[in-house]
Amino acid sequence: MKKITIAIDGFSSCGKSTMAKDLAREVGYIYIDSGAMYRAVTLYSIENGIFDGDVIDTERLKKEIKDIHISFRLNKETGRPDTYLNGVNVENKIRSMEVSSKVSPISTLDFVREAMVAQQQAMGNEKGIVMDGRDIGTTVFPDAELKIFVTATPEIRAQRRYDELKAKGQEASFDEILENVKQRDYIDQNREVSPLRKAEDALLLDNTDLSIEEQKKWLFEQFNKVSK
């Protein structure tokens, strides 16, 4: 079976990584969560005083972006890749509400995107990769053999994230999550560089009324059609 490139884009918290991880594991492909990379840059910026409130010191970040090294290593317990920032495991820290609330403004910066896209393209140069994000089918891998664009209502997406945090025993406010989801969608769709949009040749999946199993089955069907 030939190896292909799979791009899964879509709105915040709609299930992209759930689908991407399952498919990658079952077919033996590499899985890359490109959002984790933007989140790691954001965490670096928070921890190194690049934010003053919501204001970003872009000149400093531009100088320091070459010092931000992001990698992924398999976590044997979860069977999923964890994100490392300059050699430190930051998988939990990058999922905080503080990072979620600051990541989309960081992602609008052209030099940040340039650096991330270059790394993402290098990770995918041998194919056999599933990458999820916002611009994978449009910018990172415009020639991907399989492109999916996922959507669901903001309310259901916020509810899923709320349920996930509650299950982990973390404090969560549904209203805060819903607001964050809507705000990130707006910034992601309206930024100048690589805005979130469906690639013309992407398949649309609205999973509002689908279970995880149903969407997984649908994705496998699409994969089997293309990878033969």
Ligand SMILES: Nc1ncnc2c1ncn2[C@@H]1O[C@H](COP(=O)(O)OP(=O)(O)OP(=O)(O)O)[C@@H](O)[C@H]1O
């Ligand atoms: N079809 C579904 N039905 C119910 N829950 C789902 C479904 N798909 C995903 N989920 C759950 O929704 C939550 C968000 O999913 P996931 O993290 O995969 O979204 P994402 O699009 O990758 O998010 P992000 O944009 O933050 O990276 C998770 O708790 C996941 O288990």
Ligand SMILES: Nc1ccn([C@@H]2O[C@H](COP(=O)(O)O)[C@@H](O)[C@H]2O)c(=O)n1
């Ligand atoms: N290809 C991408 C991926 C992500 N972003 C930005 O990062 C934010 C966090 O991503 P999640 O997938 O973890 O939700 C997202 O809201 C985008 O602002 C991006 O720009 N491009």
